[in-house]
Amino acid sequence: MDIQLKRGLLDVCVLAAIKNEDSYGYQIIKDMKPYIELSESTLYTILKRLELSGMLTVRTSEHGGRLRKYYHITKAGLGRIEDFKDGWREVMLIYQFVTREDMDR
Amino acid sequence: MTKQEFLTALRERLCGLPKQDVEERLGFYSEMIDDRIEDGCTEEEAVLAIGSVDGIAAQIIADIPLTKIAKESIRPKKHFKAWEIVLLALGSPIWLSLAIAAAAVILSLYVVLWSVIISVWSVFAALVACAFGGIAAGAIFAVNGNGIAGGAVIGAGLICAGVSVFLFFGCCAATKGILLLTKQIALGLKKCFVRKESV
Numbered sequence: 001m002d003i004q005l006k007r008g009l010l011d012v013c014v015l016a017a018i019k020n021e022d023s024y025g026y027q028i029i030k031d032m033k034p035y036i037e038l039s040e041s042t043l044y045t046i047l048k049r050l051e052l053s054g055m056l057t058v059r060t061s062e063h064g065g066r067l068r069k070y071y072h073i074t075k076a077g078l079g080r081i082e083d084f085k086d087g088w089r090e091v092m093l094i095y096q097f098v099t100r101e102d103m104d105r
Numbered sequence: 106m107t108k109q110e111f112l113t114a115l116r117e118r119l120c121g122l123p124k125q126d127v128e129e130r131l132g133f134y135s136e137m138i139d140d141r142i143e144d145g146c147t148e149e150e151a152v153l154a155i156g157s158v159d160g161i162a163a164q165i166i167a168d169i170p171l172t173k174i175a176k177e178s179i180r181p182k183k184h185f186k187a188w189e190i191v192l193l194a195l196g197s198p199i200w201l202s203l204a205i206a207a208a209a210v211i212l213s214l215y216v217v218l219w220s221v222i223i224s225v226w227s228v229f230a231a232l233v234a235c236a237f238g239g240i241a242a243g244a245i246f247a248v249n250g251n252g253i254a255g256g257a258v259i260g261a262g263l264i265c266a267g268v269s270v271f272l273f274f275g276c277c278a279a280t281k282g283i284l285l286l287t288k289q290i291a292l293g294l295k296k297c298f299v300r301k302e303s304v
Contacts, residue, residue, distance in 0.1 A: 025133065026140035040137050040155055041164045044130060064143065068136055 010038070012084045014046050015055060015077045022059075022070045047071060055080055108138045111152045118162035121299040123177045126169055134161075166299060171291045174298050214290065218283050225276045229269055236266035 013036060017028045025043060032038050050056045055077035060067050106114075112131055119127045134155060141151035155161070166174075185193070193200075239262020247255030 024136070024140070026137055026144070030144075040134065041161055044133050045168055066136075066139060068140075069133075 008084075010036070010042070010046055011050060011055075012081060013038075014043070014050065015073055015081055018056065018071050018073045019078070019081060022072045024068050024070050028071070050077065106152050107148055108135065108152055111138070111155070111158060114158045115162060118158060119165060119299070121174070121177070122166070122169060123173055126165075126173075130165060166295050167292060169295070171295055174295050177298075211294070215287065218287055222280050222283055225272075225279050229272045229276050232265045232269035232272060236262050236269060238262065239265055 013032055014028060017023055017031045023031070025040070025047070029038055029040070029043060047056070047058075051058055051071075053076075054074060056074055057072045059070050059072065061070055062068075112135060115134065116127065116131060119130070137155060138148070138151045141154060142148055146154065239258050241262075243255045243257070243259030243262060245255075246252075246258055249255075
């Protein structure tokens with residue numbers, strides 16, 4: 001898959017993983033696992049990028065005697081998911097057009 | 106490998122990178138390992154699942170911008186003593202000019218690579234212009250009654266058009282190759298900084 005496209009998709013996937021409630025690194029990887037495999041290093045880069053662009057905020061909480069970072073989606077992050085959904089409808093139409101001949105066969 | 110061994114090995118490989126970046130990443134991996142253990146993995150399995158230290162270190166180095174790494178490596182690690190400051194000031198004509206020369210060499214390397222890209226695309230643009238110009242000029246010749254010259258010029262224009270199509274693919278490949286090369290050079294420079302620190 002095109003690298004830029006994949007990068008954009010992964011950003012939205014991570015945002016979707018924290019959309020309903022705040023989550024932490026390992027939980028995000030576990031939630032995404034049935035759909036897409038994500039390494040720890042890649043997740044770190046994505047979380048950092050989303051934090052710097054204001055799509056999410058980070059808070060540190062105590063958990064079982066150690067500290068754990070929780071990620072919280074912002075309004076901008078929710079907007080990003082909505083933008084993705086709108087844009088994807090267009091992509092699906094294009095996909096149908098591209099694969100139209102395969103279907104007819 | 107235990108969690109502590111993993112983190113120590115990773116810290117060693119990242120020596121020379123900005124301290125805050127290193128601490129943040131080590132904290133992230135430490136949390137990941139703890140969470141896996143809490144989920145039922147043994148410590149060994151949890152560390153294994155994170156991946157190889159070398160692979161992770163390579164990705165981290167590639168992620169951090171070259172400018173940030175360079176800035177970190179020239180930042181003094183301790184406060185200078187008075188005599189060191191005097192020595193630095195006295196030596197400035199030598200080290201400053203060397204530093205400027207090194208920066209100029211790197212800059213010129215980039216300029217050279219980019220000028221290759223610019224020149225191949227200029228040749229492509231010139232060929233496209235010749236194609237259009239040739240066909241237009243040939244048509245004018247032909248309309249004015251000079252059929253043979255007109256045909257020849259149109260032919261030359263069409264040849265230019267044909268060659269430009271070939272060249273287009275060549276230009277794309279060259280641009281891609283050079284972009285890859287600049288990335289490799291940046292990565293090589295970063296590794297120089299990191300290695301120098303860890304020795």
